[in-house]
Amino acid sequence: xxxxxxxxxxxxxxxxxxxxxxxxxxxxxxxxxxxxxxxxxxxxxxxxxxxxxxxxxxxxxxxxxxxxxxxxxxxxxxxxxxxxxxxxxxxxxxxxxxxxxxxxxxxxxxxxxxxxxxxxxxxxxxxxxxxxxxxxxxxxxxxxxxxxxxxxxxxxxxxxxxxxxxxxxxxxxxxxxxxxxxxxxxxxxxxxxxxxxxxxxxxxxxxxxxxxxxxxxxxxxxxxxxxxxxxxxxxxxxxxxxxxxxxxxxxxxx
Ligand code: PEP
Numbered sequence: 001x002x003x004x005x006x007x008x009x010x011x012x013x014x015x016x017x018x019x020x021x022x023x024x025x026x027x028x029x030x031x032x033x034x035x036x037x038x039x040x041x042x043x044x045x046x047x048x049x050x051x052x053x054x055x056x057x058x059x060x061x062x063x064x065x066x067x068x069x070x071x072x073x074x075x076x077x078x079x080x081x082x083x084x085x086x087x088x089x090x091x092x093x094x095x096x097x098x099x100x101x102x103x104x105x106x107x108x109x110x111x112x113x114x115x116x117x118x119x120x121x122x123x124x125x126x127x128x129x130x131x132x133x134x135x136x137x138x139x140x141x142x143x144x145x146x147x148x149x150x151x152x153x154x155x156x157x158x159x160x161x162x163x164x165x166x167x168x169x170x171x172x173x174x175x176x177x178x179x180x181x182x183x184x185x186x187x188x189x190x191x192x193x194x195x196x197x198x199x200x201x202x203x204x205x206x207x208x209x210x211x212x213x214x215x216x217x218x219x220x221x222x223x224x225x226x227x228x229x230x231x232x233x234x235x236x237x238x239x240x241x242x243x244x245x246x247x248x249x250x251x252x253x254x
Contacts, residue, residue: 002211004227005167005234006251007041007128008241009068009096009215019048020055025244027061030251035062038234040251041094042241043068043128046082053091066094066125069102072115088123095120096236097127098154100173110153117154121162128167128236129154130215131194135174143172147190148197155201163202164209168194169236175216177238184222187214188229195231220249227254 014022023042030040041064044052052065071081087095097120098113113129120127131150133143151168158166170190175182191212199207214226215236226232234254240246 002209002233004038004254005041005211005213006038006223006247006254007043007066007094007096007167007169007213007234007236008247009043009099009236009238010045010241011068011101011238012045013242014044014048016048016051019044020051022242022244023052023055023061023063023065026248026251027055027059027063029244029248032062034252038251038254039064041066043094043096049087049090049092056091064093066092066096066128068096068099070095070097070116070119072112072119074119084119084123084125087120088125092125094126094128094167096169097129098150099130100132100171100176104173110150113154114156117166118158121158121165126165126167128169128213130169130171130236132169132171132173132190132216138172138174144190144193148193151194151197152201160202160206163198163206167211167213168198169213169215170194171215171236177217179217181217181219181222182214184225184229184232187226188231191229191231218250220246220253223250224253 043066067087071083097116102108117127131147133146137146194212195207211233213234213236214232218235218237219240
């Protein structure tokens with residue numbers, strides 16, 4: 001009942017022409033009927049979104065797209081920021097919020113992440129709320145507690161009827177960009193705990209509707225075993241999303 005989602009986080013990569021070419025290759029490599037089964041989304045840098053909107057609208061592509069970050073503010077004197085209203089106007093479906101690289105390099109706190117989640121929901125897009133532990137937390141055995149605390153902090157004050165629009169991405173920090181993927185069982189342990197915590201707080205029906213993704217060195221060779229797990233509904237993909245052939249292969253295997 002939950003549609004699998006494969007979302008490609010391009011991070012700060014590709015020039016504008018490469019971005020357009022990548023979208024075209026992805027969209028035309030996957031047969032149209034495939035998109036009824038699996039939702040595929042790309043999350044390019046802000047500067048590419050308008051062109052991707054034109055491509056998707058012009059060719060009526062089934063591909064979804066979104067942004068990697070958003071301002072917590074509605075509008076005003078916030079130099080360099082991009083608002084949720086602006087992204088919504090550009091047809092974005094998803095906005096990544098609280099990626100570990102933003103938490104780490106931009107000191108994003110749970111409070112800021114929470115404000116961004118609310119801004120995205122207010123403009124009728126789905127936040128992809130990223131949570132996950134660093135290596136020392138996992139080695140101390142506190143990964144489930146740490147991750148579910150981040151989850152609840154990120155959702156603080158979100159109205160219950162909006163929670164099912166949120167996508168949660170469990171991304172153990174030690175697995176991002178390292179080639180070290182969590183085992184399907186390790187990923188399931190935390191994704192299952194995320195769903196259980198959601199059920200405790202918002203009820204089973206809402207918890208069953210929320211999509212929980214795994215992220216961290218996902219490739220065509222490991223996606224199959226990950227999505228076989230009960231509580232893993234797809235993947236947030238970094239490095240492998242920049243290679244059209246690998247990304248479409250990975251999407252087709254989900
Ligand atoms: C990410 O950036 O969210 C990610 C999971 O990266 P990678 O797939 O490269 O580990």
